[in-house]
Amino acid sequence: MIDDDLGLPLPEGARVLHIGPMKTGTTSLQRSASLRRQELLEQGVLYPGKTGNHRRAIGALMGARVIREKRRDSVGSDARKNGPDPAVPDVGEWYSLLSQIASTEWKRVLVSHEIAAEADEVTARRLVDELGEATHVVVTLRNLTSVLPSMWTQRLKAANTDEFDTWLERAIGEAPERPLPTGIQRQLDHAGLVERWVSVLGRENVTVVIVDSGNPDFVGSAFEKLLDIPSGFLSAKNLDGLRSNRSLRSAEAEILRRINCVSEENSISWDKYLKLVQRGVVRRWLTMREPGQDEPRVRLPHWALARSQELGIEYSERIRCTGVRIIGDLNTLHSVDLSVASDNQVDDHVPTDVVTEGLSGLLSAALSRGAFFEKQRLNSNDERQASGDGNVRSSHSKGIMNATQLASTYSTRSIISALRMRIAVKLGMIRSNALNLLKSLAASVRRG
Numbered sequence: 292m293i294d295d296d297l298g299l300p301l302p303e304g305a306r307v308l309h310i311g312p313m314k315t316g317t318t319s320l321q322r323s324a325s326l327r328r329q330e331l332l333e334q335g336v337l338y339p340g341k342t343g344n345h346r347r348a349i350g351a352l353m354g355a356r357v358i359r360e361k362r363r364d365s366v367g368s369d370a371r372k373n374g375p376d377p378a379v380p381d382v383g384e385w386y387s388l389l390s391q392i393a394s395t396e397w398k399r400v401l402v403s404h405e406i407a408a409e410a411d412e413v414t415a416r417r418l419v420d421e422l423g424e425a426t427h428v429v430v431t432l433r434n435l436t437s438v439l440p441s442m443w444t445q446r447l448k449a450a451n452t453d454e455f456d457t458w459l460e461r462a463i464g465e466a467p468e469r470p471l472p473t474g475i476q477r478q479l480d481h482a483g484l485v486e487r488w489v490s491v492l493g494r495e496n497v498t499v500v501i502v503d504s505g506n507p508d509f510v511g512s513a514f515e516k517l518l519d520i521p522s523g524f525l526s527a528k529n530l531d532g533l534r535s536n537r538s539l540r541s542a543e544a545e546i547l548r549r550i551n552c553v554s555e556e557n558s559i560s561w562d563k564y565l566k567l568v569q570r571g572v573v574r575r576w577l578t579m580r581e582p583g584q585d586e587p588r589v590r591l592p593h594w595a596l597a598r599s600q601e602l603g604i605e606y607s608e609r610i611r612c613t614g615v616r617i618i619g620d621l622n623t624l625h626s627v628d629l630s631v632a633s634d635n636q637v638d639d640h641v642p643t644d645v646v647t648e649g650l651s652g653l654l655s656a657a658l659s660r661g662a663f664f665e666k667q668r669l670n671s672n673d674e675r676q677a678s679g680d681g682n683v684r685s686s687h688s689k690g691i692m693n694a695t696q697l698a699s700t701y702s703t704r705s706i707i708s709a710l711r712m713r714i715a716v717k718l719g720m721i722r723s724n725a726l727n728l729l730k731s732l733a734a735s736v737r738r739g
Contacts, residue, residue: 297616300519303398306426311405312478314441315431315502316510319527321403323511327524334520335398339391346404348388351380353414355406359565366450366564367555399518408484409474415491428488431510432481433502434624435599440589444539448573450564452551459595463602482609494614501619513618541587542641543576567656574662575652580644590633600627
């Protein structure tokens with residue numbers, strides 16, 4: 292429950308800027324808002340744009356490289372500096388958002404993406420100046436013991452290759468030799484994040500929402516109160532693993548990390564990585580897999596658990612001293628459960644469907660059919676050749692196919708033949724990248 296004596300809802304005319312940081316229920320909130328965009332507007336709340344979030348618009352104003360598919364570099368390499376960077380959205384995307392805000396009738400506006408949590412004070416001031424003096428910032432925070440494993444797996448989706456212990460040392464070590472990028476540090480420094488935005492807007496224009504891990508709808512409920520909309524509008528209950536951006540489990544994370552290492556060693560270009568791995572393997576996992584309760588999660592080693600509690604105590608006190616409005620229990624930022632710690636992150640058991648669904652996603656993506664074989668791209672001639680016996684196989688029904696359906700629809704020989712043919716004819720260099728990726732990954736697994 293959320294108390295009604297916190298000065299909620301925000302005044303009419305408020306332009307609510309939700310800045311995250313990442314892994315604090317941001318994706319669930321954004322997906323829920325985008326799915327009910329028209330209904331929200333009927334309630335007087337504008338969620339501008341047509342996409343799930345405002346990553347590109349905010350990234351455009353910040354000059355951030357948020358369009359990964361347009362990066363010119365390969366996995367693990369530095370960005371090329373010559374000429375305009377196509378990975379940075381055109382600033383017109385930000386002004387398009389402002390234009391919609393200016394031309395639409397509304398009582399309150401919600402703009403949301405966690406990239407804003409990486410803004411320094413100068414950029415934060417510019418964001419506020421552009422949105423207008425009625426801007427109200429909402430920061431969602433979660434205990435570091437939960438955030439750190441989730442953020443590491445999120446960074447794996449962006450081709451990070453660090454083992455968990457190494458990444459933790461870079462993130463919260465007292466004197467890391469190789470700290471994480473500045474933007475990620477700003478997201479993890481919860482107290483500094485709140486203090487920075489208070490310095491820009493004043494404490495009366497900043498609200499902190501503390502995530503309740505036991506109540507997945509807590510963040511949505513808090514925003515319903517802030518925006519003065521009916522209960523249940525922003526519920527996350529109907530979102531699947533992809534839409535809610537669930538964290539990877541231990542086996543998924545380690546397989547992805549090894550794929551990333553192989554991708555870096557073989558200089559896989561970013562567009563190929565996104566197509567084959569992020570939108571093939573990972574998307575397939577998040578949509579098709581529902582991990583069992585006993586499937587191991589990524590767990591903090593004991594030293595990191597202790598360090599997280601130490602930082603949580605410090606952050607809680609500093610946030611309390613800012614005088615901002617707080618929704619939720621600030622003390623949960625430093626509560627820990629010693630039973631969830633583990634110094635052994637390696638699990639020899641890998642669920643079969645992790646491998647099956649991952650390879651199915653890779654195969655489908657290599658065939659330019661997304662992660663789910665949802666489009667039949669073979670023509671009749673191709674189908675005859677792929678079948679190997681002159682018989683045309685009937686195309687499967689549209690929609691997502693799981694690994695079992697796939698295996699029953701095509702023979703192994705057909706799949707391999709079709710993969711060879713389509714990659715050679717349609718995908719050019721993806722052929723060598725995909726096959727090298729599979730071969731190198733197999734070698735890596737044998738070595739590991």
